[in-house]
Amino acid sequence: MRLEYFQMIDRFVELKPDERKIKALCKVPMESPVFEGHFPGFPLMPGVLLIECMAQTTGWLVSVITGFVGLPLLVGVKEAKIKGIVSPGAELTFDGAIIHEGSGYAIAEAKGYSNGKPVCEARLTFSLTPYPNEEFRKIMIEMGHKVGISVEEYSK
Amino acid sequence: MSSTFDTVANIIAETCDIPRDTITPDSHAIDDLGIDSLDFLDIAFAIDKAFGIKLPLEQWTQEVNEGKATTEEYFVLKNLCARIDGLVAAKNA
Incomplete structure (x- = not known):
């Protein structure tokens, strides 16, 4: 994690598109x-x-x-709870699930754990907006490689 | 139609905290009820779930932006309900 650059995800350790689930690891x-x-x-x-x-x-x-096909912009946060203190050095895991894929938007739920203990949860709404240019897609591919997601494999 | 309208009106009332008795079939979701685009995503989510459909919001937005349709065609509630009925019928066909 590089908090000051908003690089929050170290890597994804589970990606199950068919089940619409994902798991991320982050070390504070x-x-x-x-x-x-x-x-x-x-x-x-x-x-x-x-x-x-x-x-x-x-x-x-x-x-x-x-x-x-586009960038999911965070447009809504509901039922957010911060359940515990997270200190420097903590090992965080985040479980995410898509509960609805609509037309141009999606609703997700996520939970976070610090050293295995629940620390946060929320329901999140995303609105899909087209990438601003082709260069941005290349940036997404690079970012995906860093966190363990092959953008090319899942691109339509 | 009436049951579709009741379901949609109840969703709008609950989602946006709008008094149920102010919501009529002729209400325009944006102009009359003051629902913004983000609130409408919550409403669309609830409608998608309630009716087992996927409102084509991207297509509707594109048609309005290109001048091929008016907002009244999609956001006056009786018209919205007719489109929901159409999507449900297509799903069950």
Whole structure:
């Protein structure tokens, strides 16, 4: 994870498009500029970044299921809960599932665990928007390789 | 038609916290009820689930943007319900 660059996912360890499920691993860094402010002398992973982790986990799944035809933009967060403290060095896992694929949008649910203990959950709504240009698709392919998803394999 | 309208009106009332008795078949979801595009995604999700269909929102949006259709054709509730009935009939055919 590089929190300051919003690089939340280290890698995906499960991807089951047929079951519409995905699992991500993320290790919270020991140091980050984020912790300098949140909070001085008491570093905690911000709850909004846990929501971002859930959004990125399920966002990749939306992209896989829809064939990488566009970027899933997070447009809604419902029933979000932050259930526990996440400290530097924690090993996080995120389970994501698509519960509905609509026309141009998708609804997902995600849960996060820190060292196996539940720490967050939310229902997330995504709206698909076309990639701004072909260059962006190449960036997506590079990002996919880094986290263990072959964009080419799932592209329509 | 009436049962479809009742289901849709109840969904809108619950999703958007709009008094049920202000929702009529002639209500325009956007102009009269003030539903925005994000709220409409929640409504579409509930309609998709309730009727086992997939509202073609992308197609409708494209047709409106290209001037091939008016918003009234899709977002006045009696018209929306007629389209839902059509999608349900097509699914069951």
